[in-house]
Amino acid sequence: MKKVLIATEKPFAKAAVEGIKKILSDAGIEAVLLEKYTDANELLQKVSDVEGLIVRSDKVTREVVEAAKNLKIVVRAGAGYDNLDLAACTEHKVTAMNTPGQNSNAVAELAIALMVYMARNTFAPGTGSELKGKTLGIHAYGNVGRLVALLGKGFGMQVYAFDPFVSKEKIEQDGVKVCQTIAQLYSTCQYVSLHIPATEQTKKSINADLLKQMPQGGTLINTARKEVIDEDSVLALLQERTDLRYAADVAPACHAAAKEKLGTRYFATEKKMGAETAEANINAGLAAAQQVVNFLQKGDKTFQVNK
Ligand code: 3PG
Numbered sequence: 001m002k003k004v005l006i007a008t009e010k011p012f013a014k015a016a017v018e019g020i021k022k023i024l025s026d027a028g029i030e031a032v033l034l035e036k037y038t039d040a041n042e043l044l045q046k047v048s049d050v051e052g053l054i055v056r057s058d059k060v061t062r063e064v065v066e067a068a069k070n071l072k073i074v075v076r077a078g079a080g081y082d083n084l085d086l087a088a089c090t091e092h093k094v095t096a097m098n099t100p101g102q103n104s105n106a107v108a109e110l111a112i113a114l115m116v117y118m119a120r121n122t123f124a125p126g127t128g129s130e131l132k133g134k135t136l137g138i139h140a141y142g143n144v145g146r147l148v149a150l151l152g153k154g155f156g157m158q159v160y161a162f163d164p165f166v167s168k169e170k171i172e173q174d175g176v177k178v179c180q181t182i183a184q185l186y187s188t189c190q191y192v193s194l195h196i197p198a199t200e201q202t203k204k205s206i207n208a209d210l211l212k213q214m215p216q217g218g219t220l221i222n223t224a225r226k227e228v229i230d231e232d233s234v235l236a237l238l239q240e241r242t243d244l245r246y247a248a249d250v251a252p253a254c255h256a257a258a259k260e261k262l263g264t265r266y267f268a269t270e271k272k273m274g275a276e277t278a279e280a281n282i283n284a285g286l287a288a289a290q291q292v293v294n295f296l297q298k299g300d301k302t303f304q305v306n307k
Contacts (some may be wrong), residue, residue, distance in 0.1 A: 001029070001030050001295060002028070002029045002030065002051045002052070003025055003029070003031075003032055003049060003050040003051060003052075004029050004030070004031055004032070004033060004050060004051065004052035004053070004054065004289075004292055005028045005032045005033075005046050005047055005052070005053050005054070006031060006032070006033050006034070006035075006036070006054045006055075006145065007034045007037070007043050007046065007047070007053060007054070007055050007058050008021060008035050008036075008054075008055065008056050008058065008275075009020075009035075009036060009038075009056070009057070009058050010036075010039055010056055010057065010139065010271065010272070011036060012037040012056070012077075012281040012285045013278040013281040013282065015278060015281075015282055016278070016281035016282045016284075016285035016286065017033065017285070017291070019285060019286045020170035020280060020285045020286060020288070020289040021258050023286060023289040023290055023291070023293060024289055025142065026094070027293040027295065027296075027297060029052070029296065031247040032046060033048065034046045034147075038187055039130060039275050040059070040063075040064075043058065043064055044064060044067040045067075046065055047068035048068065048069065048075070049069070049070055050068060050070060050071060051070050051072050051073070051170070051296060052071070052072065052073045052074070052075070052292040052295075052296060053068065053071060053073070053074040053075070053119075054074075054075050054077055054288045054289065054292060055074065055075075055076055055083070055084075055284070056076070056077055056078055056275075057068060057078070057080075057083050058083060059083050059274065060074055060076075060083060060084045060085060060089075060155045061085050061088070061288070062085045062087075062088035064085075065085060065088040065089055065094060066088070066092065068094075071092070071094050072093075072094060072095065072231070072295070072296065073094065073095045073096075073097070073135075073291075073292055073296065074089065074094055074095075074096050074097070074220050075096075075097045075098070075099065075100050075288040075291050075292055075303075076096070076097070076098045077098070077102070077103075077144075077284040077285050077288035078098060078099060078102070078103055078275055078284050078287075079098060079099075079100055079102075079103065079104065079107075079143065079144070080098075080100075080110075080197055080198065080225060081096065081098045081305050082197065082198040082199070082225065082227070084096050084305075084306075084307040086305065088184045089306050090306045094306075095295060095301055095304050095306065096304065096305050096306040097288075097291055097295075097301075097302075097303040097304050097305060098303060098305055099284045099287040099291065099303065100143060100303065101143040101195055101278070102276035102280065102283040102284035102287045103274070103277075103280035103281075103283060103284045104144045104147055104281040105147055105279070105280070106143050106274060106275050106277040106280035107144045107147075107223050107249075107274035107280075108147035108148045108151055108179055109273060109277075110223055110249060110273060111144070111153070111193045111223045111274075111275045112131075112148065112151045112152065112153075112155070112245040114221050114223070114249070114267070115131055115136075115185075115191055115193075115219065115221055116131065117124070117220075117247065117299055118185065118219050118221075118245050118247050118265075118267065119131060119270070121176065121264045122143065122264040122267055124264045125139045126205065127172075127175050129217075131152070131155040131156070131157055131159070131191070132155060132156035132157070133156060133158070134157050134158070134190045134191060135157065135158045135159075135160065135188055135190045135191070135215075136148075136149070136152040136157040136158065136159045136160065136189060136190070136191045136192075136193065137160045137179070137185040137186065137189030137191065137192040137193070138152075138159065138160065138161040138162070138163075138176070138193055138195065139161075139162055139163075139182070139185060139192055139193065139195060139196060139203065140162075140163050140172075140194070140195040140196040140197075140224075141161045141162075141163035141166045141171055141176075141195075142166075142195055143162075144195045145161065145163070145193070145195035146174065148193045148195070149161060149174060150174065152191075152193075153175060155176075157191070157263075157286070158177075159174075159175070159176045160176065160177045160178075160185055160188055160189055161176050161178060161179065161185070162179040162180075162182055162184070162185040169282040172191040182210065186210050186211065186213045186214050186218075187213040187214070187215070188215075189214070189218070190214070190215055190217060190218055190219065191218075191219050191221060192214065192218070192219075192220050192221065193221045193223070194206065194220065194221065194223070194224045194228065195220045195223070195224050197224070197225070197227055198225035198227040198231050200225070202228050203227045203228060204227070204228070204229070204230040205230070206220070206222075206228050206229045206230060206234070207229075207230035207233045207234065207247055208222045208230070208233035208234060208236060209233075209235070211234060211236055211237055211241075211244065212241065212263065212281075214244060216243050217243050217244075217245075218243070218244050218245070218248070219244070219245040219246070219247065220234075220244075220245070220246045221247050221248075222246070222247070222248040222249065223248075223249040226248060226250050226251075226252050226253075227250060229248075231252045231253060231254050232254070234246065235254050235258055235261070235262075237264070238258070238261075238262055238265065239261055239262070242265070244265065245262075245265040245266065246258070246265070246266050246267075247266070247267045247268070248267070248269070249269050249272055249273055249274045250260075250268065250269055250270075250271070250272040250273075251268035251269065251270055252268065255268055258277055289305075291303060
């Protein structure tokens with residue numbers, strides 16, 4: 001009997017785990033569960049005899065791929081796959097996939113929630129402000145970025161987007177204005193919501209030079225990846241420009257210093273919360289299980305990311 005390991009340091013909701021197990025067992029596949037592990041060695045041991053692996057942000061390193069002698073497929077139940085060593089997967093003939101769009105709504109709702117939270121001074125007593133009428137910049141117009149744009153419009157915001165990989169027509173048909181450059185997006189928008197992936201090109205690309213172009217009271221919302229922020233330069237700028245604010249889903253390394261120095265102008269979740277809804281877990285988890293079955297039974301490679 002083929003085995004698939006569901007390795008989630010941050011577990012899926014119970015209903016999602018049950019759904020994943022059902023899809024696998026209906027296909028005659030044994031599901032093995034490894035949740036809340038604290039030692040990467042546990043993952044190394046558990047992958048040793050499985051054909052498939054389903055993860056969230058769990059790190060699938062070269063060591064993991066090499067320890068998984070029978071591994072044919074790994075699916076990241078989620079959007080960003082910067083936690084998978086794609087070169088190692090390709091070398092060892094392991095197909096790597098993600099489940100694009102499945103958890104996007106949860107992340108988009110959190111981005112808007114963070115905007116409201118920052119606009120209300122993290123709910124500290126006193127007068128805050130509203131999102132209505134403010135300019136919102138979407139930095140990368142993928143599945144999450146587009147949903148944030150639509151929600152922002154619902155709040156009465158004026159929405160702009162920068163994404164060189166998405167056509168002007170596609171953005172404009174949502175009633176969103178296109179910015180030709182990143183600088184134009186940051187200098188126009190009071191709120192910027194980040195949705196770029198963490199790649200060699202984007203890591204540390206959001207820096208003080210960019211943020212200092214934001215208008216008075218500008219707020220950066222990061223529900224993407226902490227690696228895209230040049231933390232030292234951003235923290236220094238936020239101390240200089242006392243009107244700017246920063247909210248992030250997952251605390252940067254400088255969390256303690258930022259909290260102390262920036263007060264209500266800064267907020268970060270301690271663990272990544274964007275996709276932490278039952279709905280997102282069910283959507284992404286079940287999609288991942290179905291993709292594993294389709295691949296193992298029919299060789300279906302839809303959503304492969306290591307081509
Ligand atoms: C993603 O890339 O899909 C999100 O960051 C969610 O990550 P998570 O599954 O670790 O919550």
